[in-house]
Structures are given as structure tokens and as C-alpha cells.
Amino acid sequence: ETGVTQSPTHLIKTRGQQVTLRCSSQSGHNTVSWYQQALGQGPQFIFQYYREEENGRGNFPPRFSGLQFPNYSSELNVNALELDDSALYLCASSPKSGGRIDTQYFGPGTRLTVL
Amino acid sequence: AQSVTQLDSHVSVSEGTPVLLRCNYSSSYSPSLFWYVQHPNKGLQLLLKYTSAATLVKGINGFEAEFKKSETSFHLTKPSAHMSDAAEYFCVVSDGGATNKLIFGTGTLLAVQP
Numbered sequence: 001e002t003g004v005t006q007s008p009t010h011l012i013k014t015r016g017q018q019v020t021l022r023c024s025s026q027s028g029h030n031t032v033s034w035y036q037q038a039l040g041q042g043p044q045f046i047f048q049y050y051r052e053e054e055n056g057r058g059n060f061p062p063r064f065s066g067l068q069f070p071n072y073s074s075e076l077n078v079n080a081l082e083l084d085d086s087a088l089y090l091c092a093s094s095p096k097s098g099g100r101i102d103t104q105y106f107g108p109g110t111r112l113t114v115l
Numbered sequence: 116a117q118s119v120t121q122l123d124s125h126v127s128v129s130e131g132t133p134v135l136l137r138c139n140y141s142s143s144y145s146p147s148l149f150w151y152v153q154h155p156n157k158g159l160q161l162l163l164k165y166t167s168a169a170t171l172v173k174g175i176n177g178f179e180a181e182f183k184k185s186e187t188s189f190h191l192t193k194p195s196a197h198m199s200d201a202a203e204y205f206c207v208v209s210d211g212g213a214t215n216k217l218i219f220g221t222g223t224l225l226a227v228q229p
Contacts, residue, residue: 004158033216042205042219043159056214090158092217104217106151106159 004029004093004107012113013081021076021110023091031055031096032074033104034066037088049074050096078112086114117142117208119189121220129228134178134193136223138206141187148189149207149217150180159205165189176200201227 005024013019025032031050035043045058049068063079072093078085088111092104122137140146150162163174170182180191189206206220 006158033214035217042221043217045214045216045218048214048216056212056216058216092159094215102215103149103161103164104215105161108158111156 006107010111018079023074025072025093029093031094033092035090081114119206119220127226128196134196136191138189147209151205153203196227
């Protein structure tokens with residue numbers, strides 16, 4: 001069974017640019033959540049996707065957007081990058097059944113540096 | 116609103132001695148609680164979870180945690196530390212809403228001395 005994978009592992013961008021991060025969910029998992037982990041802090045919830053629709057959102061501005069595809073993989077897009085967007089971006093997948101989202105399993109993350 | 120407080124930002128133990136990482140939670144209902152571990156430059160790995168079944172939860176790599184409602188605590192323990200246990204540990208509560216999003220503590224960095 002393949003776990004959650006993310007690409008790329010590292011990325012360097014400059015302020016004002018746009019970035020796309022990718023996540024493949026674990027087999028059988030239909031829900032993907034994205035988290036931002038700034039240096040020295042715990043991860044913060046960005047948003048979640050279920051059946052290709054946004055299922056909930058944390059306290060992040062609209063320039064953070066996402067997609068989920070029919071195979072349950074997902075993308076995180078960030079426009080107009082700011083220095084504070086430098087962080088480890090984590091994707092987590094989980095199964096959802098009976099209206100309930102189960103345990104979330106994390107990928108290795110993408111380290112984004114904004115210069 | 117749900118939250119967790121990790122009482123120690125750094126813990127240092129000697130190899131072979133017990134590990135105790137402390138976590139208190141705040142929740143308006145019976146929470147789902149988790150411990151995740153993060154090794155340097157790695158993602159998060161689930162150690163164990165509590166979902167209102169047995170109050171003593173056993174996880175991977177010899178870790179366990181006890182849910183104590185009267186103390187609103189969910190401390191993580193291991194009888195004997197190994198060098199490979201050196202990592203950052205996060206106590207986590209789920210918000211129980213539509214997304215069941217995870218709310219993380221600030222983390223405890225565990226150092227294991229030889």
C-alpha cells in the first residue's frame with residue numbers, strides 16, 4: 001500500500017510569484033487536507049477537499065487555493081507569494097465514510113522558501 | 116473551541132530512561148486526541164490515537180498515552196528511551212466538525228543523550 005506522496009520536496013520562489021504543490025493520497029482515501037507548518041511551530045489547517053469540492057477552510061487568504069482530482073490527488077496553489085509563506089506544506093489524506101472523516105495520514109511535505 | 120497545550124517545549128532524557136511528554140487539552144465534548152512524531156526534515160507520523168474507547172492507548176515503537184478526563188490530560192510515555200526517539204512530538208486534538216481538522220500543540224522537542 002502506497003502512502004501519501006508529495007512533490008516537489010523543496011522549492012525556492014521569489015516574492016510575487018505563484019506556486020503549485022502536489023499531493024497523491026493514500027490508496028482508498030478520498031479526503032485530502034493541507035496544512036502549513038512555519039518554522040518552529042505546529043501545523044495550521046489550510047483547507048480540505050472531498051469529492052473534488054472544498055469541504056472546509058482555515059484562516060488563510062483567498063490567494064491560497066486548491067483542487068482535487070477524480071483520483072483523489074490534490075494541488076495547493078499559492079498566488080502572489082509573500083516572505084511569510086515560507087514553510088513546510090503538509091498534505092494529509094483520510095477516508096471519509098458515514099459522513100465522518102477518519103484518521104489523517106501525512107505525506108513528507110514540501111519545503112517552500114520565498115526570497 | 117478545542118485546543119491542546121504542550122507543557123514542555125524541550126525534554127532531554129538519557130538513553131534507557133523513561134520518557135514523559137505532557138499535554139493538556141481543552142474541549143467542549145469528548146475529544147479525539149492524537150500524538151504525532153516528526154523526525155528532522157520529515158513529515159508527521161501517527162504514534163497513537165484516542166477515540167473514547169480504552170483510556171490507555173498503546174501506539175507504535177513502545178509509546179503509550181493515558182486519557183485522564185478529570186485532569187484533562189493526555190500525556191505520552193515510553194518506559195525506555197532509544198536514540199532513534201529523538202524528534203519533535205505533537206499533541207493534537209480534532210475539532211470534530213465537518214472537516215475533523217487537526218489542531219496541533221506547539222510541539223515538544225525530545226533529545227536523547229547517550
